[in-house]
Amino acid sequence: MKTVLPAHPHIYEFIRLLQEEHVFQRHQAEESQIQIRKKKKRNNDVDLLLEQLLQQFYDGQFTQMDLAVKCGLAVKTSHLKL
Numbered sequence: 001m002k003t004v005l006p007a008h009p010h011i012y013e014f015i016r017l018l019q020e021e022h023v024f025q026r027h028q029a030e031e032s033q034i035q036i037r038k039k040k041k042r043n044n045d046v047d048l049l050l051e052q053l054l055q056q057f058y059d060g061q062f063t064q065m066d067l068a069v070k071c072g073l074a075v076k077t078s079h080l081k082l
Contacts, residue, residue, distance in 0.1 A: 049074045 039047075050071060057067045 046075055 053067060053070050053074060056062065057064070062070070
């Protein structure tokens with residue numbers, strides 16, 4: 001049994017509102033990208049070092065444990081005094 005029901009008139013209004021909301025959210029997202037603070041050079045250097053370590057790991061230059069230790073040293077983690 002196959003029935004075809006007519007579309008409710010409000011469905012078109014709902015779709016139009018969704019499209020407007022999508023455009024608004026996209027505009028908000030684009031504007032928020034402009035206001036993002038730039039990364040500090042130190043953060044960029046750490047990111048680059050981590051990428052290099054990961055590539056060296058993929059090339060088989062060291063083990064998972066070595067990777068974990070080297071990544072820890074790269075970000076210079078330290079314990080907080082409580």
